[in-house]
Amino acid sequence: MDRQENTDVLVVGGGTAGFGAAVAAGRLGLDVILLEATGKVGGVMAFCPGMPWGAAYPAGRIIGGLMEELICRLEAMDPPAAEKRPCTLENFGPEIVYDHDIATLTMLAMLQEAGVQVRLNTSAFAPELDHTGISQVACFDRSGPFKIKPGIVIDCSGDGDISARAGVPFTLGDGDGNMMGVTISFHMVGVDWARAFAEPDPYFTKYAEKGITEGRLNPDLAKLYLMKGFNKGTVFCNSVHVRGVDGTDPAAVGQATQEGRRRCQQLAQFLRTDVPGFANAHMSLLSPIAGVRETRKFEALYRVTGEDLARGTRFADGIVCCDNPVDDVMRADAGMTHDAIVGKGSYYTIPFRCLVPQDMPNLMFAGRLVSADPVAFASVRGMPQCVAMGQATGTAAALVLRHGGTVQGLDPELLVGELARQGVNGLGNAGPT
Numbered sequence: 001m002d003r004q005e006n007t008d009v010l011v012v013g014g015g016t017a018g019f020g021a022a023v024a025a026g027r028l029g030l031d032v033i034l035l036e037a038t039g040k041v042g043g044v045m046a047f048c049p050g051m052p053w054g055a056a057y058p059a060g061r062i063i064g065g066l067m068e069e070l071i072c073r074l075e076a077m078d079p080p081a082a083e084k085r086p087c088t089l090e091n092f093g094p095e096i097v098y099d100h101d102i103a104t105l106t107m108l109a110m111l112q113e114a115g116v117q118v119r120l121n122t123s124a125f126a127p128e129l130d131h132t133g134i135s136q137v138a139c140f141d142r143s144g145p146f147k148i149k150p151g152i153v154i155d156c157s158g159d160g161d162i163s164a165r166a167g168v169p170f171t172l173g174d175g176d177g178n179m180m181g182v183t184i185s186f187h188m189v190g191v192d193w194a195r196a197f198a199e200p201d202p203y204f205t206k207y208a209e210k211g212i213t214e215g216r217l218n219p220d221l222a223k224l225y226l227m228k229g230f231n232k233g234t235v236f237c238n239s240v241h242v243r244g245v246d247g248t249d250p251a252a253v254g255q256a257t258q259e260g261r262r263r264c265q266q267l268a269q270f271l272r273t274d275v276p277g278f279a280n281a282h283m284s285l286l287s288p289i290a291g292v293r294e295t296r297k298f299e300a301l302y303r304v305t306g307e308d309l310a311r312g313t314r315f316a317d318g319i320v321c322c323d324n325p326v327d328d329v330m331r332a333d334a335g336m337t338h339d340a341i342v343g344k345g346s347y348y349t350i351p352f353r354c355l356v357p358q359d360m361p362n363l364m365f366a367g368r369l370v371s372a373d374p375v376a377f378a379s380v381r382g383m384p385q386c387v388a389m390g391q392a393t394g395t396a397a398a399l400v401l402r403h404g405g406t407v408q409g410l411d412p413e414l415l416v417g418e419l420a421r422q423g424v425n426g427l428g429n430a431g432p433t
């Protein structure tokens, strides 16, 4: 017979959203199991180690909650393990750079302090349904299959296999199946920063042009986005994107990873020979697997739109604020753009209803699974917002289990009030403060 376990809350996926969901639910006294298919928490943050946390400061103020706590814990270390700096790209607010290993260790520590059972190298596979919603979830680890009977399931898996198999309707990417490019990142270590960053172009365009013209770089490398890493002399290369990959297909992601790594090696070699400051540097922290930005978009109680964002809408059930530009990366033939969505000093909020399916009474999703149209998605998907979406669903789970009823029936005022008590800023439809 399969092993069988019970839990109040099952969080599927230990990325930034799963971190937020599990810590919030655990702190509110629930039994929480978090399943993470890989050997580390962080999700995309661990697949592309060193990506800065953007969008944490809409209209100049931190979003608060667990994200603020994580940043403060890292900043308070001796030496500090995180630092706020301006983003070198247009239309982005400040970003947080951090020591990747210390950050993921601290996330794990916060999960453990909240009493969460973290199961690494463990996958959720298929939900079983009855009149209450998801009655059990079939899972597996290297010891074999087992089942978890959850009160509430929070799908933070990025791709939403469990929500899809539970029958929640979805579209892929932009609705026509075009998904943003996947990315394989790496660091260069031992760079002379003064020489490398002597010119102001964050995309190193003239060097990229040379490499492409000479056939030494892939044509999709027209914008070499190179940024100073957290540790002195390191450069984070968030440049190698592979188009047209279906992130729900493991074989396609595996192939893109290999192809991307080949392009990373070419780029590292090119940087050493052709770009000032890199001559003595070497490649490090190559992505273990491609970072996937976008796959399924589920039908939810509400789908937030680009028009909502452009109006700076602050929804009554807004659970996190945001002012990130429309950060689009290579859907179909498109390039990379980051046009502003709201005016300077303004922000919008992401409604809780975008995290709640229409029918399944004990299922929520968070993070990049948020229900958003293609324009809105390109703005709402930053890691700080994913942590906050997770925090909102973990908190919602506690309120639903405490007061009874379904996730669809939860009073948004209760949720927003509890999130405010937890120190989340700019909630609901509150005006600027």
Ligand SMILES: Cc1cc2nc3c(=O)[nH]c(=O)nc-3n(C[C@H](O)[C@H](O)[C@H](O)COP(=O)(O)OP(=O)(O)OC[C@H]3O[C@@H](n4cnc5c(N)ncnc54)[C@H](O)[C@@H]3O)c2cc1C
Residues within 6 Å of the ligand: 012, 013, 014, 015, 016, 017, 018, 035, 036, 037, 038, 042, 043, 044, 045, 048, 051, 052, 053, 054, 055, 122, 123, 124, 125, 156, 157, 158, 159, 161, 162, 182, 183, 184, 238, 291, 292, 293, 366, 367, 368, 369, 381, 382, 383, 384, 386
């Ligand atoms: C290349 C790239 C660059 C980016 N740059 C930035 C940036 O600079 N700043 C920024 O703020 N944001 C950036 N983003 C966006 C941001 O990183 C993501 O939107 C965010 O990390 C998504 O978090 P998530 O928790 O929703 O999903 P993910 O990070 O995808 O995490 C999902 C987790 O679920 C696990 N999982 C999946 N299926 C299962 C299963 N069945 N059972 C158990 N576990 C499962 C996965 O292993 C993974 O760990 C970037 C994204 C990418 C891809």
